[in-house]
Amino acid sequence: MTVMFGMRALFWGGVLAAACALSGCDAKKTEVPTAAAADAPQLGVDVKFAALWWSQEQMEGLDPNNPPPKNTQVSLTHWEYTDPVGVPNPDVMDVVITIYNKGAQPVSNLVVTAQGEWKVGPLADETKATWTAPVALEKSEPFEIPAASKHEIRAQVNLRQKMDSLRPEDQWPHLLRISVDVLQSGSNSPLAKAQVDFPINAAD
Amino acid sequence: MKSLLGSVGRNGVNRYEDVLAVQRLLNAAGAGIDEDGRCGPGTISAIQAYQHNWSQQPDGVVDPGGRTWSRLVEGKLKVAKHAAAQAFVLLPQVRSDGYYSYSPVQRQYGTPATVKTLVSVCKKFALKYPGVSVAIGDMSFTDGASMSPHKSHRSGRDADIRPVRTDGKMLPVTYTDSNYSRERTAALVALLQAERNVKSILFNDSHIVGVKHWAGHDNHLHVSMKE
Numbered sequence: 001m002t003v004m005f006g007m008r009a010l011f012w013g014g015v016l017a018a019a020c021a022l023s024g025c026d027a028k029k030t031e032v033p034t035a036a037a038a039d040a041p042q043l044g045v046d047v048k049f050a051a052l053w054w055s056q057e058q059m060e061g062l063d064p065n066n067p068p069p070k071n072t073q074v075s076l077t078h079w080e081y082t083d084p085v086g087v088p089n090p091d092v093m094d095v096v097i098t099i100y101n102k103g104a105q106p107v108s109n110l111v112v113t114a115q116g117e118w119k120v121g122p123l124a125d126e127t128k129a130t131w132t133a134p135v136a137l138e139k140s141e142p143f144e145i146p147a148a149s150k151h152e153i154r155a156q157v158n159l160r161q162k163m164d165s166l167r168p169e170d171q172w173p174h175l176l177r178i179s180v181d182v183l184q185s186g187s188n189s190p191l192a193k194a195q196v197d198f199p200i201n202a203a204d
Numbered sequence: 205m206k207s208l209l210g211s212v213g214r215n216g217v218n219r220y221e222d223v224l225a226v227q228r229l230l231n232a233a234g235a236g237i238d239e240d241g242r243c244g245p246g247t248i249s250a251i252q253a254y255q256h257n258w259s260q261q262p263d264g265v266v267d268p269g270g271r272t273w274s275r276l277v278e279g280k281l282k283v284a285k286h287a288a289a290q291a292f293v294l295l296p297q298v299r300s301d302g303y304y305s306y307s308p309v310q311r312q313y314g315t316p317a318t319v320k321t322l323v324s325v326c327k328k329f330a331l332k333y334p335g336v337s338v339a340i341g342d343m344s345f346t347d348g349a350s351m352s353p354h355k356s357h358r359s360g361r362d363a364d365i366r367p368v369r370t371d372g373k374m375l376p377v378t379y380t381d382s383n384y385s386r387e388r389t390a391a392l393v394a395l396l397q398a399e400r401n402v403k404s405i406l407f408n409d410s411h412i413v414g415v416k417h418w419a420g421h422d423n424h425l426h427v428s429m430k431e
Contacts, residue, residue: 061374081353083423085306086376093290124355125241167352202353
């Protein structure tokens, strides 16, 4: 399980089952694994954020009126605008979803769904922010993960577009919450899921 | 200018939007308070101070359509006219005279006094540290329009400035970095503080005297001017 700074991640499914087996859960509260449960896919899911930004070499003496193309992939834990060159504040970012198959068998016919929720409020006062309705970000085509392998899916989020749409009302998207489910195609019960918050910090 | 929907101030209704509107008008009148939509002691004191200009009994309340509200709105119009008459000017876009810009040109406008102060400080800094440039970032747009994602930077009296590096490179730096020069940054702060026009400096290096610590100010000084 990967937990990044500034984020919360929750994982269920095979990971929890494995943890329970290792730690010896209370027998009264634990169902005896059935043959089906024992054979359940051992999947994990990890959500991170990434964007293209300037390299350190490009930043030196960067001409802000004629900036070079951003072509260095950087990981993000949050968005901020404290130094518009030195600290990534991209217009568009990728939500990087990695699904791990920790089992000894391949798992096929998997589908990933991702949705985003924005916490929107006055630019000057995050405490007044409220959650808006979830928006679908991604629904993958069915795929297979070989044993002890991983599969990566990327969904793009246009932060600038969201900020621009809120600006006329002096509003700001203070937080983006990404929820990911990994399902067997045709099923509604997730085999693994994750929820991660991405803070978007306005500036003074 | 929209009218208030409820009273603002001591024992007022204090709706968020109303408080924000009053705070903005008070700041247009020179109050220098936080525009956070919350009616705390600072806002009430600012209302009273404003009322004290023309009333013997300031009550610290702005009522919808009341005398304080009307005066604030009229005052704002006067300020707007004054601002139009005294338009923001562009920080000269040079890479000499002791400074360089790290924000696009359209984000580097300020009041004439602010620009004059910045240029003056940078020239003095260059005399003290030849070959080392001060990095100036966001100021204001030419018309004082909202500068997303900033909450401020609309008055032409704000400027973001990078701390000074030890190696003289035109790169960002945080006060915890090994390339951060406390000595040079302290000298820059001292030059700013010596200027009559400088009102406050936000920066988080606790070893530098006279700066105010504020979240998000590890890698830049937010300098606010009086005029």
